[in-house]
Amino acid sequence: MGCFGFLKTMMFIFNGIIFLAGAGILAVGIWVKVDSGSILGFLQNLDGAPTELKQVLNVGYLLIALGAVLLLIGFLGCCGAVKESKCMLLLFFTIILIVFIAEVAGAIVLLVFKGLIQNLISQVGVTIVNNIKKDYGTNKDITGLWNATMSTLNCCGFNNFTDFSGSPFSSNSSVYPSQCCKGFTPCTPSNATAQNVTGCFPTLVKWIDSNSVVIIGVALGIAVLELGAMVASMVMYCQIKAKTS
Numbered sequence: 001m002g003c004f005g006f007l008k009t010m011m012f013i014f015n016g017i018i019f020l021a022g023a024g025i026l027a028v029g030i031w032v033k034v035d036s037g038s039i040l041g042f043l044q045n046l047d048g049a050p051t052e053l054k055q056v057l058n059v060g061y062l063l064i065a066l067g068a069v070l071l072l073i074g075f076l077g078c079c080g081a082v083k084e085s086k087c088m089l090l091l092f093f094t095i096i097l098i099v100f101i102a103e104v105a106g107a108i109v110l111l112v113f114k115g116l117i118q119n120l121i122s123q124v125g126v127t128i129v130n131n132i133k134k135d136y137g138t139n140k141d142i143t144g145l146w147n148a149t150m151s152t153l154n155c156c157g158f159n160n161f162t163d164f165s166g167s168p169f170s171s172n173s174s175v176y177p178s179q180c181c182k183g184f185t186p187c188t189p190s191n192a193t194a195q196n197v198t199g200c201f202p203t204l205v206k207w208i209d210s211n212s213v214v215i216i217g218v219a220l221g222i223a224v225l226e227l228g229a230m231v232a233s234m235v236m237y238c239q240i241k242a243k244t245s
Contacts, residue, residue, distance in 0.1 A: 004239050011081035011232055015092075019074025026067025032060035080233070084240045093233045100226045107219065118205070125201060129163045137169025147177065153207075155200035156180035161192040163199070 073095055080088030110117065135142040150156055157163030161180040164170045169177070181187035181195050198206075208215065 004236070007232055007236055008081050008084075011236065012078055014229070015074045015077025015081070017074075018070050019078055022067045022070025022072075022074050024067070025063050026071055029060050029063030029065075029067055032063065077229070077233070081236065084236075086237055086240055086244075089233045089237045089240070093230050093237070096226050096230050096233070100223065100230070103219070103223065103226075121201065125158050128158050132157065132163050133165070133167045136164060136167040137171075143169070147179070149200055150177065150179035153200050153203050154179075154197075155203040156192075156197040157199050158201050159199040161197065 073092065076088045076092035076095070079085060080092050131142065132146065136146060137143060156177065156179050161176050164176050164180070169175075175186040175188055176192045178185060178187050180197050181191045182197065184191040184195065
């Protein structure tokens with residue numbers, strides 16, 4: 001097997017895995033959206049399952065979008081290699097290049113304008129806090145989403161427990177969500193003040209800072225794979241073009 005044959009085989013295997021992964025993710029996403037009633041019933045019947053678990057249904061559209069993109073990339077890579085199609089390989093290269101450029105641009109923006117982005121998120125946080133004060137305790141989706149977020153990140157509100165002051169939940173019962181008080185039931189204002197649980201936004205920023213090395217490592221690994229895929233597709237493209245000339 002020559003260099004071209006080896007490259008062709010590796011392109012087929014690598015993109016075949018991507019294609020199968022995309023098909024699986026797409027199938028799960030479609031199943032979540034189409035058969036949400038059965039899934040919700042299954043989740044509710046699990047022993048000890050938190051009520052916030054039903055929020056998993058909200059990721060259906062994300063899974064469909066991600067699966068479709070992976071499916072397209074894998075299909076173009078596989079068929080382009082097997083059929084030795086210059087058009088498919090060029091389209092494969094173009095899609096990977098667009099994704100790569102978007103990732104690099106996003107990384108540059110995050111590094112250069114980190115402070116500006118945090119200020120922007122803080123400003124957006126005002127709107128989020130207003131939504132909490134308006135809907136938390138009456139809107140089941142908003143309430144469940146915040147409960148799931150706070151339980152997962154061990155945080156309270158966007159900034160802190162005061163975000164829930166004046167919300168329907170707090171106004172009706174004069175208490176805060178249980179996540180705002182560790183070990184105190186009910187979570188009264190005095191207990192929430194004493195516990196002073198960190199808000200979800202500061203917690204998320206702290207988590208990103210503490211795991212920055214891992215995040216950078218994963219990002220670099222993905223970038224290397226993308227560069228390798230682009231180089232392989234262009235090498236095959238040039239060799240196929242030379243054969244047909």
